Amino acid sequence: MYEELNDMQLEAVKHTQGPLLILAGAGSGKTKVLTSRIAFLIENNVAPYRILAITFTNKAAGEMRERVDKAVGYGAEAIWVATFHSTCVRILRRYADRIGYENNFTIYDGDDQKSLIKSILKKLEIDTKRFKERTFMSVISGAKDCLINPTQYAMSATGDYVKETYARVYREYQSALKKNNAMDFDDLIVQTVELLKKDEQVREQYQERFEYIMVDEYQDTNTAQFELIRLFAGKYENLCVVGDDDQSIYKFRGANIKNILNFEQHYPGAHVIRLEQNYRSTQNILNAANSVIKNNYGRKDKTLWTDNPVGNKVVFKQFENGDEEAYFVAHDIARNIKEGTFSYADCAILYRTNAQSRLFEERFVSENIPYKIIGGVNFYARKEIKDLLSYLKTVDNARDDLAVQRIINVPKRGIGATSISRVSAYADEHGIGFYDALKQAREISTLGRAASKIEPFVQFIQVMRTKLLSGLSLTELLEEIIDQTGYVRDLEAEGTDEALARIENIDELMNKITSYEEEVDEPTLSGFLEEVALIADIDNLEEDSDYVVLMTLHSAKGLEFPNVYLAGLEDGLFPSYMSISSGDDSEIEEERRLMYVGITRAMKQLTISAARMRMIRGELNFARVSRFVREIDPALLTGTINETKPIREQSPSRAAKNTFKQNSYLTKSSPAKRESKDFGKASLADGQLEYAVGDRVRHMKFGEGQVQEIVRGGRDFEVTVLFDSYGVKKMFATFAKLKKI
DNA sequence: CACAGGTCTCTTTTT
DNA sequence: GAGACCTGTG
Numbered sequence: 001m002y003e004e005l006n007d008m009q010l011e012a013v014k015h016t017q018g019p020l021l022i023l024a025g026a027g028s029g030k031t032k033v034l035t036s037r038i039a040f041l042i043e044n045n046v047a048p049y050r051i052l053a054i055t056f057t058n059k060a061a062g063e064m065r066e067r068v069d070k071a072v073g074y075g076a077e078a079i080w081v082a083t084f085h086s087t088c089v090r091i092l093r094r095y096a097d098r099i100g101y102e103n104n105f106t107i108y109d110g111d112d113q114k115s116l117i118k119s120i121l122k123k124l125e126i127d128t129k130r131f132k133e134r135t136f137m138s139v140i141s142g143a144k145d146c147l148i149n150p151t152q153y154a155m156s157a158t159g160d161y162v163k164e165t166y167a168r169v170y171r172e173y174q175s176a177l178k179k180n181n182a183m184d185f186d187d188l189i190v191q192t193v194e195l196l197k198k199d200e201q202v203r204e205q206y207q208e209r210f211e212y213i214m215v216d217e218y219q220d221t222n223t224a225q226f227e228l229i230r231l232f233a234g235k236y237e238n239l240c241v242v243g244d245d246d247q248s249i250y251k252f253r254g255a256n257i258k259n260i261l262n263f264e265q266h267y268p269g270a271h272v273i274r275l276e277q278n279y280r281s282t283q284n285i286l287n288a289a290n291s292v293i294k295n296n297y298g299r300k301d302k303t304l305w306t307d308n309p310v311g312n313k314v315v316f317k318q319f320e321n322g323d324e325e326a327y328f329v330a331h332d333i334a335r336n337i338k339e340g341t342f343s344y345a346d347c348a349i350l351y352r353t354n355a356q357s358r359l360f361e362e363r364f365v366s367e368n369i370p371y372k373i374i375g376g377v378n379f380y381a382r383k384e385i386k387d388l389l390s391y392l393k394t395v396d397n398a399r400d401d402l403a404v405q406r407i408i409n410v411p412k413r414g415i416g417a418t419s420i421s422r423v424s425a426y427a428d429e430h431g432i433g434f435y436d437a438l439k440q441a442r443e444i445s446t447l448g449r450a451a452s453k454i455e456p457f458v459q460f461i462q463v464m465r466t467k468l469l470s471g472l473s474l475t476e477l478l479e480e481i482i483d484q485t486g487y488v489r490d491l492e493a494e495g496t497d498e499a500l501a502r503i504e505n506i507d508e509l510m511n512k513i514t515s516y517e518e519e520v521d522e523p524t525l526s527g528f529l530e531e532v533a534l535i536a537d538i539d540n541l542e543e544d545s546d547y548v549v550l551m552t553l554h555s556a557k558g559l560e561f562p563n564v565y566l567a568g569l570e571d572g573l574f575p576s577y578m579s580i581s582s583g584d585d586s587e588i589e590e591e592r593r594l595m596y597v598g599i600t601r602a603m604k605q606l607t608i609s610a611a612r613m614r615m616i617r618g619e620l621n622f623a624r625v626s627r628f629v630r631e632i633d634p635a636l637l638t639g640t641i642n643e644t645k646p647i648r649e650q651s652p653s654r655a656a657k658n659t660f661k662q663n664s665y666l667t668k669s670s671p672a673k674r675e676s677k678d679f680g681k682a683s684l685a686d687g688q689l690e691y692a693v694g695d696r697v698r699h700m701k702f703g704e705g706q707v708q709e710i711v712r713g714g715r716d717f718e719v720t721v722l723f724d725s726y727g728v729k730k731m732f733a734t735f736a737k738l739k740k741i
Numbered sequence: 742c743a744c745a746g747g748t749c750t751c752t753t754t755t756t
Numbered sequence: 757g758a759g760a761c762c763t764g765t766g
Contacts, residue, residue, distance in 0.1 A: 056756065057756070058756090083756075084756075085756060110755085128761095132750095134751095134752080185755090185756060186756090188756095189756095249754075250754080250755075250756090252753085252754060252755085253754085253755060253756075352753065352754075353752080353753050353754075354752090354753085354754085355752085355753090355757090355758095358757090375754095375755080378755090412742090412743075414742065414743090415742090416742050416743080417742090418742085419742095534756080552753085552754060552755090553754080554753090554754045554755065555754090555755085573753090574753090576753050576754085577753085578752095578753065579753085590754095591753095591754095594754080615757080617750090617751060617752090617757070617758090618751095618757050618758090742766105743765100743766090744764105744765090744766090745763100745764090745765085745766105746762100746763090746764090746765105747761100747762085747763080747764105748760105748761080748762075748763100749759105749760085749761080749762095750758105750759090750760085750761095751757105751758095751759095751760105
């Protein structure tokens with residue numbers, strides 16, 4: 001197998017001792033190197049169980065597992081191939097009791113975190129108008145990514161009211177987690193680090209065990225993960241990390257690009273190998289990627305090249321709006337299928353935001369193109385799935401207060417918010433869990449008659465437990481729950497498309513639990529719940545089915561497709577408005593890396609598209625073609641960028657005018673129409689607002705601009721403003737809070 | 742306590 | 757345009 005490797009790859013495979021940094025450009029065969037390296041280690045008599053290979057996604061782990069199994073054969077199953085999170089879960093399931101948790105702790109997903117925070121804000125009487133849950137979540141997550149605990153955070157926050165509030169919530173949040181015997185995603189890493197630092201015995205055990213460590217996508221590690229790896233590798237330091245600083249796209253999640261840029265400082269004497277030959281893309285595609293990424297500063301110097309054919313030029317298309325864009329992509333795919341150039345599964349549509357998937361989905365449905373959307377709402381985050389999982393969790397151990405509270409009134413049992421908070425208060429008072437308090441419902445004096453409504457619920461859970469203990473299978477248990485609660489029956493009665501989709505999801509859950517029972521030697525309810533807790537949508541991408549895949553650029557990292565469409569290449573969407581308005585070049589650079597990732601997913605054909613107008617959050621936005629498209633060497637592109645002038649000088653296209661008409665927007669040049677439509681009220685409107693057509697105004701976000709038109713809408717005035725820096729925006733007067741200047 | 746209807750806000754990106 | 761939140765009614 002080694003003869004397939006080029007010199008650099010071979011060197012990386014054979015360099016097994018000491019720290020090694022492999023800078024692997026996109027499509028340079030890094031997975032092949034990693035798997036070959038594992039095979040090589042084993043051939044050289046390294047015990048399989050002393051090898052650890054860490055990835056970010058289950059999909060990547062699964063892929064590597066498969067390839068390792070193939071390359072190694074006997075003993076491969078002993079190699080530890082896993083994601084950061086599942087690695088940590090595995091360790092914590094054994095030793096969490098040494099840091100004050102029980103080993104059967106539950107794992108909270110984003111939804112759970114959110115509701116926990118919500119209840120904390122209520123408890124601390126924090127004004128949710130001024131402070132948003134989201135902010136707390138990201139502050140806490142950010143702190144954890146950097147291994148800052150509540151006490152440390154509080155110390156750095158003194159004197160700053162806002163930060164002190166964050167600190168209070170963080171502290172409360174963390175102690176609530178502990179009380180619930182729960183960890184959030186970040187905790188899985190943080191607590192493992194904590195465990196390894198505190199407990200010498202555990203640390204030494206794993207340091208001894210992990211003689212050889214490999215980390216994939218190293219550019220995306222955050223400080224906590226860096227520390228985790230450092231601890232793991234503490235004894236042998238046979239640490240091989242693979243990454244590409246040009247593909248670092250998770251800064252918002254705490255990824256610290258310095259981990260890879262400064263690897264040689266962290267590990268003096270580290271050997272560095274560059275993999276610069278690309279085996280994936282055509283020359284045109286690769287050159288397009290190179291011409292974009294070279295605009296970034298502070299990169300590790302490298303130039304990707306390929307022996308592959310030159311290939312077709314990159315196609316650039318510009319459309320009036322998002323509908324037309326989706327229409328084109330659908331028909332382009334249909335054409336490729338018809339001509340036999342590509343199969344559906346060869347095609348992928350990549351975009352910056354999940355919201356963009358909708359237009360494509362609608363179009364694909366009407367054109368009968370099979371598709372699959374990855375991401376958006378995770379399967380296991382869907383309401384119906386979370387409800388049923390909450391039942392399972394409650395039957396399993398009921399330690400998860402959130403799960404119990406979620407389902408206590410699903411279906412309706414007449415137990416409302418008031419009763420729940422009374423039970424909660426009682427539980428707090430007596431230092432017991434929520435479910436235990438439910439069991440004693442009769443003792444809770446404040447409940448009154450509501451107690452009688454709670455009893456059947458508790459009874460139901462207890463019966464399920466008994467049945468499970470007496471040998472009911474997991475599939476049967478779930479069936480019983482669905483049956484007894486009437487969950488599916490209610491949905492059937494509803495009969496809407498949405499309800500039917502939910503039933504399909506429930507069927508899917510049944511399939512998953514059944515296949516879990518078939519695949520695992522000793523299936524347990526806890527085991528199933530645990531497996532499910534760490535699954536992301538991308539992991540469910542099935543290779544053998546034939547459908548077009550739609551996903552965000554972030555989800556696409558690590559994947560490749562013969563025919564790729566990059567959609568929505570507009571300034572303000574990609575790069576995002578946030579990154580442009582931050583004025584921080586490093587944010588644009590991160591977006592540019594995302595563009596680089598997107599381009600390099602394509603093997604044979606790449607199509608880039610943009611729309612002049614797009615509805616974003618109910619607002620019609622005009623945008624110029626993304627700066628990233630301009631950065632591509634024009635010699636590599638077909639199609640021209642039809643927009644050399646800034647947006648403010650261009651008149652709306654025909655299609656744009658049509659849209660205006662549909663939305664009853666009138667052009668400035670036809671006051672007569674406005675009169676007839678609004679019976680002269682428009683001029684009254686101009687008088688009521690402090691500004692009129694032609695005035696200069698200021699907007700909080702968009703800065704200064706000129707009012708183009710004011711039209712009376714349903715209950716408000718719709719104002720169209722030409723902003724100096726952001727082009728034309730339409731907005732409601734009460735919402736926009738424009739100030740005349 | 743449940744439900745319907747209205748209002749307000751808003752996300753890039755996710756393990 | 758969707759989802760969370762609030763309010764009023766039965």
